[in-house]
Amino acid sequence: MGLAPILIVDDESEMRSALSHALTRSGFSVESAASGTDALVKIKKDPISLVITDLKMPEMSGMELIGAIKKIKPAIAVIVITAFGSIHNAVEAMQAGAADYLLKPFSFETLVATVKKVLGCMHEDGEIQVSKKAVKSKVTVKTLIAEDRKLLDILKLAKNVATSRSTILIQGESGTGKELLAAYIHAHSGYSDEPYVALNCAALPDTLAESELFGHEKGAFTGAVGRKMGKFELAKHGTVVLDEISEMTPPLQAKLLRVLQEREIDRIGGSRPVPMNARVVAISNVDLKKAVAERKFREDLYYRVNVVPFTIPPLRERRRDIPLLVAHFVEKFCQINQRDMLKISDAALACLAGQQWKGNIRELENTIERAVLIINGPELLPEHLFLEPGDTKGSSQAAISIEAGMTVKEMEKELITKTLQDVDDNRTRAAELLGISIRTLRNKLKEYKQEMEASETQTAAQGG
Numbered sequence: 001m002g003l004a005p006i007l008i009v010d011d012e013s014e015m016r017s018a019l020s021h022a023l024t025r026s027g028f029s030v031e032s033a034a035s036g037t038d039a040l041v042k043i044k045k046d047p048i049s050l051v052i053t054d055l056k057m058p059e060m061s062g063m064e065l066i067g068a069i070k071k072i073k074p075a076i077a078v079i080v081i082t083a084f085g086s087i088h089n090a091v092e093a094m095q096a097g098a099a100d101y102l103l104k105p106f107s108f109e110t111l112v113a114t115v116k117k118v119l120g121c122m123h124e125d126g127e128i129q130v131s132k133k134a135v136k137s138k139v140t141v142k143t144l145i146a147e148d149r150k151l152l153d154i155l156k157l158a159k160n161v162a163t164s165r166s167t168i169l170i171q172g173e174s175g176t177g178k179e180l181l182a183a184y185i186h187a188h189s190g191y192s193d194e195p196y197v198a199l200n201c202a203a204l205p206d207t208l209a210e211s212e213l214f215g216h217e218k219g220a221f222t223g224a225v226g227r228k229m230g231k232f233e234l235a236k237h238g239t240v241v242l243d244e245i246s247e248m249t250p251p252l253q254a255k256l257l258r259v260l261q262e263r264e265i266d267r268i269g270g271s272r273p274v275p276m277n278a279r280v281v282a283i284s285n286v287d288l289k290k291a292v293a294e295r296k297f298r299e300d301l302y303y304r305v306n307v308v309p310f311t312i313p314p315l316r317e318r319r320r321d322i323p324l325l326v327a328h329f330v331e332k333f334c335q336i337n338q339r340d341m342l343k344i345s346d347a348a349l350a351c352l353a354g355q356q357w358k359g360n361i362r363e364l365e366n367t368i369e370r371a372v373l374i375i376n377g378p379e380l381l382p383e384h385l386f387l388e389p390g391d392t393k394g395s396s397q398a399a400i401s402i403e404a405g406m407t408v409k410e411m412e413k414e415l416i417t418k419t420l421q422d423v424d425d426n427r428t429r430a431a432e433l434l435g436i437s438i439r440t441l442r443n444k445l446k447e448y449k450q451e452m453e454a455s456e457t458q459t460a461a462q463g464g
């Protein structure tokens with residue numbers, strides 16, 4: 001490929017030769033240096049594509065070396081090697097400009113994969129560079145608000161899996177923050193400076209879909225005047241987000257399956273497949289499993305996509321997030337509209353907290369945006385919200401009424417009834433929320449029904 005050599009810097013000769021061997025075997029040309037000073041001499045003199053350096057060295061440390069390289073030849077990428085247990089050094093090195101790090105002990109595969117990844121980001125065959133700018137639809141950093149345990153747990157897990165390359169499936173109702181979670185995962189992936197390419201599968205015209213996703217060669221079909229890279233290729237080592245994946249046509253589903261299985265892409269009219277390096281995040285607001293049962297979505301593809309699944313609960317099931325979200329959106333729209341921060345009245349907050357929010361966070365956001373626009377005074381009041389009165393149905397302010405003198409049994413009934421209302425009578429979901437089995441829930445409901453019937457007969461008897 002005509003790539004400039006990789007320079008290995010380590011004071012231990014065994015380490016140097018082990019790394020040299022592994023990289024030479026993988027087809028790279030390699031040079032080595034026993035100290036930072038030596039390394040700098042070579043860097044000034046010879047072309048070097050990449051430096052792999054130990055952090056702990058006598059004389060000049062790896063950190064100092066990074067600093068010097070960034071001064072004299074900032075285009076050279078640096079990978080640092082650090083001992084397990086001193087990951088903070090690696091983090092520091094990344095902040096100083098290292099492209100990646102290797103934790104000792106590491107396998108040769110990891111070494112080679114990391115080198116390829118870092119070199120891959122720098123340059124592929126010339127053409128790609130051009131398109132990179134166009135695609136680098138920089139993930140606009142949006143604040144993600146979370147206070148409710150359910151969402152916090154999701155974020156924690158998301159952060160943990162973000163650095164892996166596993167395919168992720170995000171499900172949830174419309175407006176729950178699925179795209180935001182995808183962006184969050186990309187931001188915590190450790191490759192966030194790589195492209196983030198999002199694609200709405202429902203918006204793809206049939207005829208263009210394949211070339212959008214997989215690209216085409218020049219002359220592959222009438223109108224294919226130039227070579228075009230597909231989204232998977234454009235994403236490089238970054239993230240491809242496939243939104244509304246359930247809407248993919250069957251032929252595209254088959255092609256996607258191949259991409260995920262073989263990690264290879266076939267450009268239309270291409271003679272050989274190209275490797276696929278991106279991480280895939282699929283999003284769906286319909287239950288994909290149900291789509292499989294209805295034969296709208298391929299089962300084999302479902303299993304490929306559903307490697308790490310996330311389901312974002314609707315807002316009405318995580319009402320604890322509401323106050324913070326309200327404050328966040330009020331602040332956001334006050335800023336956008338260049339007005340002083342509004343005070344949020346308790347009454348308005350209570351109204352907001354009691355809504356059903358079928359459109360979830362998007363609906364809440366729109367409600368606040370509209371309110372901020374129309375308010376003249378300094379305070380957000382219920383009348384600024386224009387909430388449909390009927391919409392609070394079932395939510396009952398999310399508070400269940402407990403009074404002294406109530407039996408535990410009555411409280412339980414109240415809680416179960418309210419929970420069921422909140423989840424639109426979805427018993428599985430209600431059981432989950434209540435922390436009881438679906439069978440227990442069913443038995444309780446049967447019990448209530450019997451009680452009700454009994455009391456009805458009694459009243460009827462008394463009345464008659």
Ligand SMILES: Nc1ncnc2c1ncn2[C@@H]1O[C@H](COP(=O)(O)OP(=O)(O)OP(=O)(O)O)[C@@H](O)[C@H]1O
Nearest residue numbers: 143144145173174175176177178179180285361362
């Ligand atoms: N936790 C959150 N904190 C702050 N803003 C949020 C949060 N969740 C969602 N939002 C905002 O709500 C709006 C909707 O979120 P997003 O587009 O991610 O939802 P979605 O699940 O992809 O919706 P759809 O299914 O309709 O495409 C966005 O403006 C987003 O920034």
Ligand SMILES: [Mg+2]
Nearest residue numbers: 175178179243
């Ligand atoms: Mg979306």
